[in-house]
Amino acid sequence: MRVIGRMLWGHEIRRRHVVMAAAGAVALVLTIAWDLLPEAGFRWGVAKALRSLGMVEVSIDDTDISLFGGRLTVRKMLAQPALGKALGIGDFDLKFRWRPLLDRRLVLDRVAVEGIDIELKREGDGFVLNGLPLAVAATPPSAKDSSASPPWGIDVAGLELTNSRLHITDGDFIADIAVERLLVENVNSLDPRRAVSFTLKGSLNGAAIALSGTMRPFAAEPSFAAAAHVQSLALADFTVLAARGGLTELSGRADLSLSAEGSLLGTGPAIKTNGRVTFDSPSLTGFIAARTAKLDLEIARLAWDGTNLDLASTLHTEALEVKAAGVSATAGRLDLDLGSLAWDGAKAGLTGVKFTTEALAVSAPGGKGSAGKLSLDLKTLNWDGAKASISGRFDGATLAGKGEGGEGSAAALGLDMDRLDWDGRRIGWQGGLKGSAIRVAVAGHDAAPEAVDWSGRFDLDTADLAGKAEGKVVLGPLRLGVGDIRTALRAAEAQGKVAFGKAVEVDLSKARIDGLSVQDAAHKSDLAAVERVDAEALQLARDGGVSVAHLNAEGVNALRKEGQTGYPWRLETKHLRLDHAARETDGDVSVDEARIDGMLARINRTPEGFIGFISEDKPPKETKPAKPKDEDTPDIRIGRLVVGGDSRINLRDRTMSETMRIDVTPLDFSIANLDSETPDRDSPFEIKAGAGRGLIVASGSIRPFAEKISGRIDGKITAFELPPLSPYLAEALGVNLQSGHFDGTLGIGIDKGKLSGALDVALSNLFIAPPDPNVPPKPGKVDMPIATVLDLLRDGDDLIHLSLPIRGDTANPDVDISDAVAQAVGGALKSTLFTTLKLAFPVAALIELAMDADDQSRLALPPLSFAPGADTLSGEQEKTLGSVAELVKARAGLKLTLCGKADDSDWPVVAAKRRSADKPLLSKLESLVGFERPADFYGPPDHNLLSALAQRRTNAVRDFLADKGGVDPGRLFGCRPMVETAEKGPRVELLL
Numbered sequence: 001m002r003v004i005g006r007m008l009w010g011h012e013i014r015r016r017h018v019v020m021a022a023a024g025a026v027a028l029v030l031t032i033a034w035d036l037l038p039e040a041g042f043r044w045g046v047a048k049a050l051r052s053l054g055m056v057e058v059s060i061d062d063t064d065i066s067l068f069g070g071r072l073t074v075r076k077m078l079a080q081p082a083l084g085k086a087l088g089i090g091d092f093d094l095k096f097r098w099r100p101l102l103d104r105r106l107v108l109d110r111v112a113v114e115g116i117d118i119e120l121k122r123e124g125d126g127f128v129l130n131g132l133p134l135a136v137a138a139t140p141p142s143a144k145d146s147s148a149s150p151p152w153g154i155d156v157a158g159l160e161l162t163n164s165r166l167h168i169t170d171g172d173f174i175a176d177i178a179v180e181r182l183l184v185e186n187v188n189s190l191d192p193r194r195a196v197s198f199t200l201k202g203s204l205n206g207a208a209i210a211l212s213g214t215m216r217p218f219a220a221e222p223s224f225a226a227a228a229h230v231q232s233l234a235l236a237d238f239t240v241l242a243a244r245g246g247l248t249e250l251s252g253r254a255d256l257s258l259s260a261e262g263s264l265l266g267t268g269p270a271i272k273t274n275g276r277v278t279f280d281s282p283s284l285t286g287f288i289a290a291r292t293a294k295l296d297l298e299i300a301r302l303a304w305d306g307t308n309l310d311l312a313s314t315l316h317t318e319a320l321e322v323k324a325a326g327v328s329a330t331a332g333r334l335d336l337d338l339g340s341l342a343w344d345g346a347k348a349g350l351t352g353v354k355f356t357t358e359a360l361a362v363s364a365p366g367g368k369g370s371a372g373k374l375s376l377d378l379k380t381l382n383w384d385g386a387k388a389s390i391s392g393r394f395d396g397a398t399l400a401g402k403g404e405g406g407e408g409s410a411a412a413l414g415l416d417m418d419r420l421d422w423d424g425r426r427i428g429w430q431g432g433l434k435g436s437a438i439r440v441a442v443a444g445h446d447a448a449p450e451a452v453d454w455s456g457r458f459d460l461d462t463a464d465l466a467g468k469a470e471g472k473v474v475l476g477p478l479r480l481g482v483g484d485i486r487t488a489l490r491a492a493e494a495q496g497k498v499a500f501g502k503a504v505e506v507d508l509s510k511a512r513i514d515g516l517s518v519q520d521a522a523h524k525s526d527l528a529a530v531e532r533v534d535a536e537a538l539q540l541a542r543d544g545g546v547s548v549a550h551l552n553a554e555g556v557n558a559l560r561k562e563g564q565t566g567y568p569w570r571l572e573t574k575h576l577r578l579d580h581a582a583r584e585t586d587g588d589v590s591v592d593e594a595r596i597d598g599m600l601a602r603i604n605r606t607p608e609g610f611i612g613f614i615s616e617d618k619p620p621k622e623t624k625p626a627k628p629k630d631e632d633t634p635d636i637r638i639g640r641l642v643v644g645g646d647s648r649i650n651l652r653d654r655t656m657s658e659t660m661r662i663d664v665t666p667l668d669f670s671i672a673n674l675d676s677e678t679p680d681r682d683s684p685f686e687i688k689a690g691a692g693r694g695l696i697v698a699s700g701s702i703r704p705f706a707e708k709i710s711g712r713i714d715g716k717i718t719a720f721e722l723p724p725l726s727p728y729l730a731e732a733l734g735v736n737l738q739s740g741h742f743d744g745t746l747g748i749g750i751d752k753g754k755l756s757g758a759l760d761v762a763l764s765n766l767f768i769a770p771p772d773p774n775v776p777p778k779p780g781k782v783d784m785p786i787a788t789v790l791d792l793l794r795d796g797d798d799l800i801h802l803s804l805p806i807r808g809d810t811a812n813p814d815v816d817i818s819d820a821v822a823q824a825v826g827g828a829l830k831s832t833l834f835t836t837l838k839l840a841f842p843v844a845a846l847i848e849l850a851m852d853a854d855d856q857s858r859l860a861l862p863p864l865s866f867a868p869g870a871d872t873l874s875g876e877q878e879k880t881l882g883s884v885a886e887l888v889k890a891r892a893g894l895k896l897t898l899c900g901k902a903d904d905s906d907w908p909v910v911a912a913k914r915r916s917a918d919k920p921l922l923s924k925l926e927s928l929v930g931f932e933r934p935a936d937f938y939g940p941p942d943h944n945l946l947s948a949l950a951q952r953r954t955n956a957v958r959d960f961l962a963d964k965g966g967v968d969p970g971r972l973f974g975c976r977p978m979v980e981t982a983e984k985g986p987r988v989e990l991l992l
Helices: 015-052 100-105 235-243 722-734 786-793 815-825 832-839 875-890 904-918 919-930 942-965
Strands: 055-066 070-081 087-095 107-115 117-123 127-128 153-170 174-188 194-204 209-217 221-234 247-265 269-284 288-293 294-304 309-324 327-343 348-364 365-385 390-402 405-424 426-436 441-443 445-449 451-461 467-477 476-480 485-489 491-500 505-522 525-540 544-559 573-584 589-606 636-653 660-675 682-689 694-704 708-723 737-751 752-769 797-808 847-850 857-865 894-902 972-974 978-980 989-990
Touching: 174 786, 221 235, 235 247, 235 269, 660 722, 682 708, 694 737, 722 737, 847 972, 857 875, 894 904, 894 942, 904 942, 942 972, 942 978, 942 989
Parallel strands: 107 153, 117 153, 589 636, 894 972, 894 978
Antiparallel strands: 055 070, 070 087, 087 107, 117 127, 153 174, 174 194, 194 209, 209 221, 221 247, 247 269, 269 288, 269 294, 288 309, 294 309, 309 327, 327 348, 348 365, 365 390, 390 405, 405 426, 405 441, 426 451, 441 445, 445 476, 451 467, 467 491, 476 485, 485 505, 491 505, 505 525, 525 544, 544 573, 573 589, 636 660, 660 682, 682 694, 694 708, 708 737, 737 752, 752 797, 847 857, 857 989, 894 989
């Protein structure tokens, strides 16, 4: 049909009119398509893309698209997966490029989403997003693979999410993430090398969070770098996750500020992080229970690649409490500075670790402990799974511990570990140990050193509990208690080595002890005190033997007691030296030389025993069984023993009514070659001792270990004062010495226990003290005239010379010092008196004791006997009286008392003489014829006549001694004439 040429509304239709109409129609169609086709295409493309991701239903209520502007606004879009919650978007605003849709690519310049609600749930090893499983290709599609259909790609220049929420569910764990603003940029699934940046501000279960960083999620090895900040995160929300680790309760709040980067490699994840985590009042309960007021963790470096770990961090906590397996611990403060921790799965290494804790307390079923402060400065620690090596230092202050076995404490303790090695069995430690105010009480032993300083090496085999220690140790003031024995020292030092195990072996090159004291607390007595001890090459063998090359001790004291019943040191020594001394395990003792200088021995004897040397408990005496003859007794060998250097002995004997006091000073003594293994070997000795102004010098040799002692002693005694020995004489004889010196020489031989020798004595100025009128005489003591004996023995120079034979047997164990002194002094006056007089004066061979008229014991010469009725001296009697006169004249102190005696045998003669005088013729006649009248013829004796006869006899003896013997009449005395019964016969007694 022809249109051109027709009329329309009065006008002719021309060709130009037709062209213009066709162009208008095309323009109209294009205009309608421009407005409708882009929105339809966008909806179709979005629906197609979401359906390719697994969404089964996609609806969009409202869209507004501008193809020229490249903008799209979508409201109320809903994508429903086959299972799960629908993904809904309130407002969706984006700037896009429509041309890449033709290439199956969604390219968005900007996406702004508000009000989105996403649910992410873990199922198995993957996650489900609103019912849609998430999967990421291991490798991007290859451009060279032309056979595969190219997938849809996503390219988002910017994605902004606001006012949205993300719900994460992992089993019973639920996390609610509120997104205030999330900005993701540069998301390109087809360019895996391109980094996606993101920032997030919102909250996690109500805790404010901020997250920013980058990631490459589409790369073959995904990686990320992020910084996270969390404030006031409630730890209780993670209790479910903690329960998977064995914890039942978790509480507290945390603040985190972390930076991390990592990647997912074919070998595993690789992560690096740093930052800080702060916990406020955290606590956890489970197999371990812990709580603290505050905990700060700062991670300077944390790197993990699935195999290797590298960590550097610091930790600070306050008011920490931990309980686990019956053990509880609390700490007021704890700080840990971990310089570096490296671990490769097989080896671990620590460097620059500093650990400090304060107010630490630990309690366990076996005991408890506490520390005011502990610190560990660990320089290095290396561990390869079998061996460990450590270097560093440990310090502690105000330490205390108590357990079933004992307790201990220390004001300070420091442990240096220059190197400590452990291989699972053996420990090797090179370093030092220092401590102060230490106290350890174990099994009745209480040790309290004020200071300890040890340095050296220590090795221990933990399987055999054997090892050795080598180095130097210095002790400050030390107190040690074992039972009632208390030991203390001011300082000690030792250098050497000790090996221990089944037995102990000690080898000390040097050792020193200052201010050593030993006390018996039960008896409140001091057992010993030593000012200083130095030892060289001190050794203790495994078999128990002890040896020392040289030992020097200064100020050695023994046995003292304080208080009213106390006493001073029994033994004091200024210096003691031992050279090459040893004690073998069988008890044998050997010393090359022992020297004692400045010794003071206080020997006090009482009726109970020697003070300080007797037990105050006074246990009953027990008879010890005799040792079998074949039992091996310890041997003793002393090369030389010397006592000197102004040594002295103070003797006090209080067993008598008067105390005996003798001070021996100085004392010098030496003896050599003492050896019990060679009992027949002579041991030469020398002794020099002073007593007051007196001096005793002796020398000789002796065999002290022989079965029966043998030897020789020669000595000299000069100016020994006798009055100090007076108490012994008083006990033995009942008299006291007023003055006297003792001089003498001694020569004694000992042959198999038998004594043979003599003591030549010279006693000068020996006088008896007058009796004390205030002290009653002791009955039975004075049984001889001691003063007379001394006058008898004293020569014209007031000297008494005696030569006393010495006999005896050394095997007699009942030797008493008082008996010995009584024999040495009183014996010369009593038991050996008559022997002495016989040796000194042959004429006095018959000297004996006699009783005077007052029944007092008197020393007497043999009486001069008379024939019955005689009163004149015979020639023999005059000869005897001549010797008596010489004896008296030689002893100026002697006085002679003459006592005439008559008896019944005198009466017949005296009566016959009287009858002859009365009747001379008859008497003469009877005599011529030999007639004798019986004695009873004369009747009873006439006492007066007999008394006169006794007096004439006295006069006859006195006249002879004075006139013919030359004795001073003033030294001759007569006694009252006596008439006796006929027992001893007529006589004149000569009483000295």
